[in-house]
Amino acid sequence: MNYFVYILTNTHNNVFYVGVSNNLERRLLSIQTLNTIVFADATI
Numbered sequence: 001m002n003y004f005v006y007i008l009t010n011t012h013n014n015v016f017y018v019g020v021s022n023n024l025e026r027r028l029l030s031i032q033t034l035n036t037i038v039f040a041d042a043t044i
Contacts, residue, residue: 004024008017008031021027 001022003020003022005020006017006024006027008028009015017031019027
């Protein structure tokens with residue numbers, strides 16, 4: 001089984017995500033969904 005190391009940042013480069021996943025597509029979608037939920041909560 002292959003594992004991937006990922007390093008991601010947001011548009012403003014003030015939040016970094018570093019991790020390891022064996023399903024990179026699923027992990028990226030979960031991070032994107034989490035960011036959407038956090039942003040929506042912050043604007044209410």
